[in-house]
Amino acid sequence: MKNQLEKKVLNAVSKIAMGNAKKSANSACVFFGYQAKLPDSVKELKKF
Secondary structure, three states: HHHHHHHHHHHHHHHHHHHHHHHHHOOOOOOOOOOOOOHHHHHOOOOO
């Protein structure tokens, strides 16, 4: 039971992290037009 709960929580956290990475890869700062330096693995998620 505990193992199943742990897997579900870790799966939810990983989905949230992936969503945040995709969002930051496709956005820039509104005020300065600046995008922070991202790791190469996140740059691959960028939409063109």
